[in-house]
Amino acid sequence: MTELEQITPDSPAALINRELSWLSFARRVLALAEDPGQPLLERVKFAGIMGTIYDEFAMKRIGGLFRQARKGWARRGPDGLTPAEALKACRAELRSQQQLVATVVDEQLRPALRDLGLPILNAGDLSPSQRDFLTRYCMDSVEPILVPLAADAAHPFPFISNLGLNLAVLVSEPGRRNPRFVRIKVPANRPRWVPLPDHAGWVPLEQVIADNLSAIFPRASVSACYFFRVTRGAKDDPWTDQADDEDVELSPGAIIGMVTAELSARKYAGVVRLEVSADMPAALRNWLAAQLGADPADVIATPGLLSLGDLMDLPVEGHAELRDAPHEPVTHPRLRALDRTDPAAVFDEIRRGDILVHLPYHSFDTSILRFLQSAAIDPAVLAIKLTIYRTGRRSPIIQALKEAARRGKQVAVLVEITARFDEAPNISWGRELEEAGAHVAYGVERVKTHVKLALVVREEPAGIRRYVHVGTGNYHEGTARLYEDLGLLSMDPELAAHAAAVFNELTGGIPAPTPGKLLVAPHDLRERFTAAIRREAEHTRAGRPCGIRAKMNQLQDPQIIRELYRASMAGVPIVLNVRGLCCLRAGVPGLSPTIKVYSTLGRFLEHSRIYRFENGGTPEFFIGSADWMTRNLSRRMEVIAPVNDPVIKTELEAILCTYEADNCSAWDMQPDGEYVLRHPAAGECRRGAQQVFIERAASSL
Structure with missing residues (x-):
């Protein structure tokens, strides 16, 4: 008997860590940037999406785990990990993925753009005339708004704002033994991608500035220049699903005041990630981390470009052949x-x-x-x-x-x-x-x-x-x-x-x-879903038709997951389309033998929630705002509506079947929590669910 086969519904090992499962979802999105079958500019877009995904994960999830670990919390979560153990695992996986997507951009996407005459160039790649052009641009349009800030005995280390891109400049001066550290923030009100004349490509703004430091410091010598970026944790608030939530009772005015204060505090929250150029010397990395109060484990050395989220704004005009075919929604x-x-x-x-x-x-x-x-x-x-x-x-x-x-x-x-x-x-x-x-x-x-x-x-x-x-x-x-x-x-x-x-x-x-026509959280949504799951187990024991099919964004709630395990152990067939994180283990003998989990990804972000219960042969359908997450079931106002119209039930059935028949954009979860992308069988046509829906809508015109 394998280790997985010995798991019971109540075992910590029956649950996948929430943060690690979320990073598994990020890895599936990253595969879209890696996929040579995707149009090139769509791959570039997905690389940019990865940048924003990692930013939010660092702010919210790494930040939350960091605060819990710093407080010395040793309580193990439902998955058996302490905050410190989860933080360590997430740091390692985040670093690995960030370095991978940076490598994809540097070694695959930028060369492909260059081959098509759309290069993102380094300053060192430029001709003398192009460098002259960028020097004039820098001195006319950028240098006047730059604010060099030194850090030395007479100047305290400057405050580094959240997610800003910065230059770490080492400046040598006559009569001074050691170079002076100067930080220059790349201005966010200038285009990140500076266009060259004659549509010859773009140069990142930080490289334009770095290439003109001699003009910015005419009486000193620049000995080195590197790039870095700081991420600060999103401060906890009373509505988060962190373990240290506290109940609050506030008037509307107090809520507005508290949220306004939170927005201000977020700018100054603790550092949870320090991204630096891969060529930055270790001594300078460590010094920067110390000045920022960052843990050395949160320093990520990145090859190529930082702040990849800006790739979503790469100003490529035309080139429809490098994008997905335009999609125009049709009127119902x-x-x-x-x-x-x-x-x-x-x-x-x-x-x-x-x-x-x-x-x-x-x-x-x-x-x-x-x-x-x-x-x-x-x-x-x-x-x-x-x-x-x-x-x-x-x-x-x-x-x-x-x-x-x-x-x-x-x-x-x-x-x-x-x-x-x-x-x-x-x-x-x-x-x-x-x-x-x-x-x-x-x-x-x-x-x-x-x-x-x-x-x-x-x-x-x-x-x-x-x-x-x-x-x-x-x-x-x-x-x-x-x-x-x-x-x-x-x-x-x-x-x-x-x-x-x-x-x-x-x-x-x-x-x-309650109860009423709607299922409402936090009042009765959990209880009514739990009762529906248990009812399916009763149907299978009585030999009646049974089954659960659902589509959602996330699946994390331990109580619901254990109910699904028990239903599966009773023989209920369960098919779950979970786009993002999923803490349930699918297909584990003795635990979830009848559960299948898959994740659909594509050009559109899958966001709907559909719940279907076979109900002894009289299927029930529900749609609404809630995932099977603890926050949705217990800590938020949510509404799920039953669908009674037989025509719409048929439409929802067709939607679920289309997703299940997808053979090229769905990922199947394995018992160990890994995901495998589906591929068409030999001679089989591709059936991507989103493309099927596009064609179905167009054919209705």
Whole structure:
């Protein structure tokens, strides 16, 4: 019997470490940057995405583990690791992956761009005329805003801001024994990629500055120059899912003040990662780490370029052949013939039956956005209620809500101002809506609000009627073109009534009734999912049809995972499409023999949540905002809606089947937690789920 076969549902080894599983997901994304079958500029984009992924992981997860380890926490997590053990393993894996993606950029992507006449050049690659051009550019447009800061006996070591790119310059002067250390921050308000004349390529801004240091320091000699970058940990807040959360009871004003203080504190948080040029001498690396208070284990020497996230902004014009074929979302078939001048038309159509919107294959603008914009100007609409977790910088939804308020409609908006890294814009939106006359609530006591819910109240000849939208993604017109999500438009009276009760809790603190049509966290979502899983085990023991199929972003909650293990041990077939981290082990004999886990990755970010229970031959479907994560089940306001319309059940069944039939962009989890990419069998056509959805939507025109 192998070590894995001896695991029980309650063994720590039955759970994969959350952070390491997340890094496993990052490794699958990195494979898209490595894949020569991907269009070149898509590979460059994915390399940039990796840069931002690693930044966020270092700030949030490394930062959290670092704080716990520094506090001396020795308590083992559900996976059996202490914070210090998890931190050590994550540091090693993060360093390995960062160096790998840097090597892919330096040895594969940059040479490929060069061969196509789109080079990212080093200063040493330039001709004399090109260097002269960049010298003039530097002195005219960059040097005037540079601020060299020395560190010596008379100058304390300067503060290094989070995620900024910096030059470490060693300057020699007559009569001075040792070179002086001077830090120059690369200005973020200048283009990172400086274009050369005649479309000859780009040079990174930091190299332009480094190549002109003699002009910047005309009376000194530059003996060496290196690049470095600092990452500071995101400070804990009362809504995170770290183990040291504390309950809080705060007024809206206190919440805004606390979040504002958090934004300020984040700039000065402790250093959790120091990235340096691979050629920086060890002595200088160690000195920099000491000055910054960084652990030497958090120093990552990187070949080639730093701050790879900027690759997403490489200004390549044209070259459609180097990108994915353009994708234009189509209007949902049931919304195409609607009179664009009639704001009541969309509500008339919803009364004919529920509508399932599948983004980005269906258009957000002509479905969900139209629903809200129509509500804003429809004279029959009395009230609009909406949750905002993230939205666009110039959001038409915000404009629609402001217009509705100006027209005298009741507008109530829950603005979650603690949405990580979106706090500042959400505070701004909240104040803007208040000024327009909307009623704004800023979160719920003790928990984050992650609900994706909209409610429109109309006065119709038959009386007051409510229309509801339950979604899996944010009301964000930008991400709606990049994220795969689902949304249900319905006028089901029971569903709408319970949605109204949820809004009463969100804005007025009045607990929503349970049980109700909706599954609501933190009230009864966990219990009802647990009961559904156990019911499938009862069905299999009784010889009735059984099974669980689900799609989600993350799977981490130990209690749910143990319920799934027990259901599998009873014989329930379970298929889980988990895009990101997954702490469950699939296919382990004696533990999860009937569980299959796979991860779908592609040009769009898979983001929808679908839950299907066979239920003895009468399948139940649910969609909504919650993953099977502890934070979603216990520490956030979440909503999951049942789907009762038989047509939409059929549509959801087809969606799940399409993902399961994917033979080229899905990764299957192995019992040891590793993932293997699917490949078409000999002679078999490629069936990437996302491409199938694109073609299916286009064929409906």
